[in-house]
Amino acid sequence: xxxxxxxxxxxxxxxxxxxxxxxxxxxxxxxxxxxxxxxxxxxxxxxxxxxxxxxxxxxxxxxxxxxxxxxxxxxxxxxxxxxxxxxxxxxxxxxxxxxxxxxxxxxxxxxxxxxxxxxxxxxxxxxxxxxxxxxxxxxxxxxxxxxxxxxxxxxxxxxxxxxxxxx
Numbered sequence: 001x002x003x004x005x006x007x008x009x010x011x012x013x014x015x016x017x018x019x020x021x022x023x024x025x026x027x028x029x030x031x032x033x034x035x036x037x038x039x040x041x042x043x044x045x046x047x048x049x050x051x052x053x054x055x056x057x058x059x060x061x062x063x064x065x066x067x068x069x070x071x072x073x074x075x076x077x078x079x080x081x082x083x084x085x086x087x088x089x090x091x092x093x094x095x096x097x098x099x100x101x102x103x104x105x106x107x108x109x110x111x112x113x114x115x116x117x118x119x120x121x122x123x124x125x126x127x128x129x130x131x132x133x134x135x136x137x138x139x140x141x142x143x144x145x146x147x148x149x150x151x152x153x154x155x156x157x158x159x160x161x162x163x164x165x166x167x
Contacts, residue, residue: 005031007041013109014151016055016081023053027085036076036083051085052093057109058082067095080112099163106156110149117145 011019023033023041031043032051054072058064059080068074072086072093086093096102124138 002045004034004042004044007043008039009041010039013113013148014155016057016109020053020055023055023083027051027053032085033075033083036078038078049088052088053083053085054093054095055081055083056095056105057112058105099159099166103156103159103163106152106159110152110156113145113149113152117142117149120145 009022011022026033026041026043027046028049030046030048032046033041033053034044035042053075057080059077059082064074064082067082067084070086070093071090072084075083075085077083084095096105120138120142124135124142127133127135127138129135
């Protein structure tokens with residue numbers, strides 16, 4: 001029986017919750033995340049349900065240490081996305097446990113996307129005016145990032161509405 005397996009899968013930035021659910025489903029099936037790379041996940045065999053996995057966009061070294069003090073292991077990161085796992089026997093493991101922390105997380109994602117989108121838009125317009133080859137590619141990236149910003153904004157608006165209902 002294989003003790004490790006590698007899976008290539010694409011998740012978009014607005015699908016981070018879907019990615020987290022998939023990683024936890026893999027852990028429930030006895031495959032815990034061991035390494036992460038762009039579109040690549042390396043899993044190793046574990047007891048089904050032994051681990052809970054979480055991911056969050058937060059590049060702070062202090063934050064990583066804080067999560068590790070909660071008994072979690074830092075697996076790795078892609079750009080600013082950090083991946084953690086913790087033994088399920090230690091109890092619930094939620095990094096974004098309330099509406100305000102989830103809204104703050106979406107703000108962090110939105111700021112990063114906005115900066116990258118703006119940079120691609122500026123490069124795309126500049127390259128298009130200079131008739132450079134990559135101008136269209138930058139503009140396409142800016143369009144995709146604008147779509148991602150819209151998705152993140154929609155999620156944030158829904159959370160803000162939910163918060164208003166609970167107040």
